Amino acid sequence: MKLQVTQENLSKAINTVARVANTRNTLPILSNVLLKTDNNRLSIAATNLDIAITQFVGSKIEETGSITVPARLMQEFVSSLPESVLKIELADNKLHITNDQYKSTINGTSSEEFPVMPAITGGSTWNTDATVFKKALQQIVFAASADDARPVLTGVYFHSSDGSIIAASTDSYRLAEYKLGKTKTSLNFLVPATAAADLLRIIGDSDKEIKITHDDQQVRFEVGDVILVARLIEGNYPDYRKLIPVKFATTVRLSRTDFLNITKVSSLFARESAGSITIKADKASGDISINAIASQLGENTATAKAEVNGGGEVTLNSRYLIDALNAFSSAEVEFCFNGKLEPCILRSQSEQNYMHLIMPLRS
Amino acid sequence: MKLQVTQENLSKAINTVARVANTRNTLPILSNVLLKTDNNRLSIAATNLDIAITQFVGSKIEETGSITVPARLMQEFVSSLPESVLKIELADNKLHITNDQYKSTINGTSSEEFPVMPAITGGSTWNTDATVFKKALQQIVFAASADDARPVLTGVYFHSSDGSIIAASTDSYRLAEYKLGKTKTSLNFLVPATAAADLLRIIGDSDKEIKITHDDQQVRFEVGDVILVARLIEGNYPDYRKLIPVKFATTVRLSRTDFLNITKVSSLFARESAGSITIKADKASGDISINAIASQLGENTATAKAEVNGGGEVTLNSRYLIDALNAFSSAEVEFCFNGKLEPCILRSQSEQNYMHLIMPLRS
Numbered sequence: 001m002k003l004q005v006t007q008e009n010l011s012k013a014i015n016t017v018a019r020v021a022n023t024r025n026t027l028p029i030l031s032n033v034l035l036k037t038d039n040n041r042l043s044i045a046a047t048n049l050d051i052a053i054t055q056f057v058g059s060k061i062e063e064t065g066s067i068t069v070p071a072r073l074m075q076e077f078v079s080s081l082p083e084s085v086l087k088i089e090l091a092d093n094k095l096h097i098t099n100d101q102y103k104s105t106i107n108g109t110s111s112e113e114f115p116v117m118p119a120i121t122g123g124s125t126w127n128t129d130a131t132v133f134k135k136a137l138q139q140i141v142f143a144a145s146a147d148d149a150r151p152v153l154t155g156v157y158f159h160s161s162d163g164s165i166i167a168a169s170t171d172s173y174r175l176a177e178y179k180l181g182k183t184k185t186s187l188n189f190l191v192p193a194t195a196a197a198d199l200l201r202i203i204g205d206s207d208k209e210i211k212i213t214h215d216d217q218q219v220r221f222e223v224g225d226v227i228l229v230a231r232l233i234e235g236n237y238p239d240y241r242k243l244i245p246v247k248f249a250t251t252v253r254l255s256r257t258d259f260l261n262i263t264k265v266s267s268l269f270a271r272e273s274a275g276s277i278t279i280k281a282d283k284a285s286g287d288i289s290i291n292a293i294a295s296q297l298g299e300n301t302a303t304a305k306a307e308v309n310g311g312g313e314v315t316l317n318s319r320y321l322i323d324a325l326n327a328f329s330s331a332e333v334e335f336c337f338n339g340k341l342e343p344c345i346l347r348s349q350s351e352q353n354y355m356h357l358i359m360p361l362r363s
Numbered sequence: 364m365k366l367q368v369t370q371e372n373l374s375k376a377i378n379t380v381a382r383v384a385n386t387r388n389t390l391p392i393l394s395n396v397l398l399k400t401d402n403n404r405l406s407i408a409a410t411n412l413d414i415a416i417t418q419f420v421g422s423k424i425e426e427t428g429s430i431t432v433p434a435r436l437m438q439e440f441v442s443s444l445p446e447s448v449l450k451i452e453l454a455d456n457k458l459h460i461t462n463d464q465y466k467s468t469i470n471g472t473s474s475e476e477f478p479v480m481p482a483i484t485g486g487s488t489w490n491t492d493a494t495v496f497k498k499a500l501q502q503i504v505f506a507a508s509a510d511d512a513r514p515v516l517t518g519v520y521f522h523s524s525d526g527s528i529i530a531a532s533t534d535s536y537r538l539a540e541y542k543l544g545k546t547k548t549s550l551n552f553l554v555p556a557t558a559a560a561d562l563l564r565i566i567g568d569s570d571k572e573i574k575i576t577h578d579d580q581q582v583r584f585e586v587g588d589v590i591l592v593a594r595l596i597e598g599n600y601p602d603y604r605k606l607i608p609v610k611f612a613t614t615v616r617l618s619r620t621d622f623l624n625i626t627k628v629s630s631l632f633a634r635e636s637a638g639s640i641t642i643k644a645d646k647a648s649g650d651i652s653i654n655a656i657a658s659q660l661g662e663n664t665a666t667a668k669a670e671v672n673g674g675g676e677v678t679l680n681s682r683y684l685i686d687a688l689n690a691f692s693s694a695e696v697e698f699c700f701n702g703k704l705e706p707c708i709l710r711s712q713s714e715q716n717y718m719h720l721i722m723p724l725r726s
Contacts, residue, residue, distance in 0.1 A: 073631060073660050080628045094661070102628060106661040265443045265465060268436060297436050298457070298469040 001035070001065025001090035005042055005057060007099075010086060011078045013044040013055040014071070016202060016226060020053055021046040021071035027115075033074055034114045035088075035095075036066035045114075046071055049231075051195045052117045053202070056225045065090050066111035074106060117229045123215030124185060128165075130207040130223060136167050136178040137200050139327045139354050144193035145171035152235040155190035159237070168240060169193060174320045175240055175357040176327065189214050190237060195230035202226050243343060244357060248336035250310035252281045252288050256333045256348075259288070260325040262302035266292040267318035269300040276361050277321070279335075280313040281306065288335070292318070314340055315363035324356040364398070364428025364453035368405055368420060370462075373449060374441045376407040376418040377434070379565060379589060383416050384409040384434035390478075396437055397477045398451075398458075399429035408477075409434055412594075414558045415480045416565070419588045428453050429474035437469060480592045486578030487548060491528075493570040493586060499530050499541040500563050502690045502717050507556035508534035518553035518596040524604075531603060532556060537683045538603055538720040539690065552577050553600060558593035565589050606706060607720060611699035613673035615644045615651050619696045619711075622651070623688040625665035629655040630681035632663040639724050640684070642698075643676040644669065651698070655681070677703055678726035687719040 014033060021031050027049075034045040042059040045052060067090050077097075078086075084099040090108070097104045137156070145153035156169045165180040165187060203210070203223055211222040214232070221228045266277045269292035277292045289303040314337045325333065330348040337344040340363060346356040377396060384394050390412075397408040405422040408415060430453050440460075441449075447462040453471070460467045500519070508516035519532045528543040528550060566573070566586055574585040577595070584591045629640045632655035640655045652666040677700045688696065693711040700707040703726060709719040 070660055073657075076631050077628065077663075080624070080631065082624065101625065101667065102663065102665045104632070104661065104663040107659065261443070261445065262464065265440065268439050268443065269467070294436075296470065297433055298467065300440075300465065300467040302465045304464065 001037060001067060001088070002061075002063035003037060003042060003088050004060040004062075004085050005088065007078060007081045007084050007086055009057040009059075010042075010044070011075075011081075013042075013057045013225075014075045014078055016055045017044050017046040017053040018071040018075045019046075019201070020048045020051050020198065022048050029068060029109055029113050029115070031071055032068035032109060032114070033071045034066065034068045034111055036111060037061045037064040047115060047117065049115060050192060051198060051231075052229045053198065054227045067093065067095055067108040068111050068114050069095055069106045069108045077104065077106070117218065117231075120213055120215050120218050120220050120229070123213050124187075125211065125213040126183070126185075128180065128210050128212060130203055130210050132180065133210050134200060134203040136180055136353075137196050137203075139356075140167055140169045140176035140178055141193050141196045141200065142323055142327070143171060143174050143176035143356075144169035144196075147171070151233055152190060152237050154193055155233040155237075156193055156196045157190050157237045158187055159189075160185065160187040161241075168237075170238070170240055173317065173359050174324065175243070176324075177240075177355045177357075179353040189219060190233040190235070191219055192230055192233055195219075195228065199223075199228055202228060244355070245336075245338055245342055245345065247338075248310070248345070249338045250281055250308070250312050250336065252306045252308050252335045253332055254288060254304055254306035254335070256325055256328055256330060258304035259333060259335070260322065262288075262290050262304050263318055263321050263325065265302050266290040266300055267322065268292075269294045269298065270318050272296060275317040275319045276315055276363070277318045278313055278315045278363060281308045281311050281335075283308040283311045312337070312339060314344055315361045316344065316358055317361055320358045324358060327356060328354070364400060364430060364451070365424075365426035366400060366405060366451050367423040367425075367448050368451065370441060370444045370447050370449055372420040372422075373405075373407070374438075374444075376405075376420045376588075377438045377441055379418045380407050380409040380416040381434040381438045382409075382561065382564070383411045383414050385411050392431060392472055392476050392478070394434055395431035395472060395477070396434045397429065397431045397474055399474060400424045400427040410478060410480065412478060413555060414561060414594075415592045416561065417590045430456065430458055430471040431474050431477050432458055432469045432471045440467065440469070480581065480594075483576055483578050483581050483583050483592070486576050487550075488574060488576040489546070489548075490572050490574050491543065493566055493573050495543065496573050497563060497566040499543055499716075500559050500566075502719075503530055503532045503539035503541050504556050504559045504563065505686055505690070506534060506537050506539035506719075507532035507559075510534070514596055515553060515598040515600050517556055518600075519556050519559045520553050520600045521550055522552075522600070523548065523550040531600075533601070533603055536680065536722050537687065538606070539687075540603075540718045540720075542716040552582060553596040553598070554582055555593055555596055558582075558591065562586075562591055565591060607718070608699075608701055608705055608708065610701075611673070611708070612701045613644055613671070613675050613699065615669045615671050615698045616695060617651060617667055617669035617698070619688055619691055619693060621667035622696060622698070623685065625651075625653050625667050626681055626684050626688065628665050629653040629663055630685060631655075632657045632661065633681050635659060638680040638682045639678055639726070640681045641676055641678045641726060644671045644674050644698075646671040646674045675700070675702060677707055678724045679707065679721055680724055683721045687721060690719060691717070
């Protein structure tokens with residue numbers, strides 16, 4: 001292997017893939033990145049066996065070849081170098097990297113030991129708008145569970161319903177759902193939320209389209225010069241749609257920033273009570289108020305102007321409400337609920353593809 | 364106690380003092396801040412018994428009084444509030460804080476239990492330029508030891524020598540010294556580096572002057588509306604001046620940024636060897652090169668153009684060299700050494716008040 005590549009392109013590619021390389025893994029080679037010539041490109045790849053990311057960069061290839069090197073050292077080394085053309089040459093499993101100022105040797109491990117994810121043969125392929133897809137993931141990924149006890153809840157669920165592609169995630173305390181667009185085919189697969197989070201970091205502002213291919217085992221996302229392959233989560237996703245109330249006794253419309261601010265201040269007083277805050281909507285006074293009581297430290301009531309239909313109160317975990325309000329980008333939100341025991345909904349007239357549900361706490 | 368104060372001023376003051384309040388302390392009241400009326404001002408204070416910080420803010424006082432409240436909650440609460448005038452009223456050791464939108468009650472503890480640092484009676488007082496003093500602390504504080512095994516080395520040493528005020532700190536591996544200016548009196552006291560670091564955060568860009576008062580036990584720094592009092596460290600500071608070489612066999616002048624960059628890249632390969640890098644200056648080729656060897660991972664040689672007088676090599680801890688180079692702000696630095704066993708010096712023609720010494724590693 002002998003090639004030339006710009007420091008900027010190589011650094012960007014290693015930064016993209018290296019986050020899935022993991023030094024704490026029991027299989028040492030998983031902490032390495034794979035460098036491999038591919039026609040007039042250099043491919044840089046890393047994997048944790050569940051997720052594999054590959055980026056291609058343009059490169060002047062003089063001799064073909066491949067090698068794996070420690071991801072962390074390679075990443076920090078290349079990103080520390082000044083902008084320049086790097087000469088890279090492999091000899092005896094040692095990677096020699098040079099430019100005018102720097103001469104480095106990084107000890108490698110043969111690429112034959114590097115695990116490759118199985119290819120996706122057949123399966124269905126569809127394209128989707130990169131901007132919409134990124135926005136959808138941003139609004140739902142955080143609602144997935146981080147607890148491996150129920151693996152299906154650690155995924156983002158892509159499915160089709162009534163001709164729409166829908167992405168959803170839930171940790172059983174809250175649920176986020178986004179309608180991605182129309183489809184004629186039937187979809188049903190579960191992507192690890194960690195892979196979706198990696199994908200979020202990969203999709204750039206200039207990316208136009210994402211190509212998605214999946215079979216029963218794996219999904220592949222192609223964005224620009226990057227390919228992310230993830231093993232799908234097996235299992236049946238809960239039938240969450242029956243949880244979503246259709247009618248609401250109380251609907252409150254208010255400034256999202258106001259709602260966020262009064263929730264944040266109240267959450268400071270809710271630490272002793274696992275985040276518990278009580279939200280009260282009053283039609284007569286035209287406001288929404290949040291009360292939090294910290295038995296040791298004190299208590300707080302915060303109010304904001306709101307357009308209230310109906311009225312009543314409900315107790316929520318302030319962290320879930322803060323997460324949900326941060327997920328919207330609209331100026332106003334609607335907060336809808338039916339008494340103290342039924343799920344609440346957050347929605348926005350200007351973000352009609354998105355819906356966020358929060359289960360109440362018993363108060 | 365009954366008063367009005369702006370959210371902005373109160374938040375700034377609590378942020379300034381609250382960092383010395385410590386929830387992990389065995390004495391619970393030390394995690395509180397003291398609020399106390401003082402003529403037409405409100406004083407906000409916190410202490411960890413070694414350091415006390417007090418800030419005064421203008422306030423409309425309707426009734427005098429004092430109380431202590433949990434620092435962390437108070438800090439987060441006030442900084443979360445929107446800009447507004449806050450009404451603060453004390454009743455039964457409960458602090459009621461209100462504005463149009465928020466009504467809060469924070470449970471307090473009587474101010475009688477709050478420890479007060481003894482007053483500095485007599486002692487000597489001098490004034491110094493705030494900008495120069497801040498620059499001096501920035502360049503030396505980090506060289507003090509964090510290890511309590513030798514308490515004197517955890518301090519910043521202020522002393523007079525040949526009519527100059529000198530501030531110095533060392534952890535015995537490196538030494539930083541700054542000549543603050545002229546004095547006619549004799550000075551000799553040792554300020555905890557943690558207090559100096561707090562002071563660094565307190566001195567603002569608009570502050571003109573610092574008033575320093577000290578006796579045998581304590582030192583008081585007055586900057587604008589803030590007073591920091593620290594207990595002095597007892598003990599004799601080592602006679603470090605005899606360690607500083609007067610003549611150098613090798614003097615290298617080069618771009619500080621170049622030197623920093625090649626040191627940083629080399630340090631990545633020096634992790635296995637406790638930061639050990641070997642610096643070689645060569646007059647004939649007109650460059651300085653740094654070599655680092657990581658037996659497992661590989662090795663690196665990095666070079667930069669330099670004006671070399673003499674020549675030779677020395678082995679240093681890369682972390683100390685990075686710290687030192689970051690402490691300078693000049694475009695060029697001089698790196699001076701005498702073979703492999705004697706201390707090295709970093710200095711700059713445009714920062715003549717500052718000197719940094721690093722002990723070599725045995726190679």
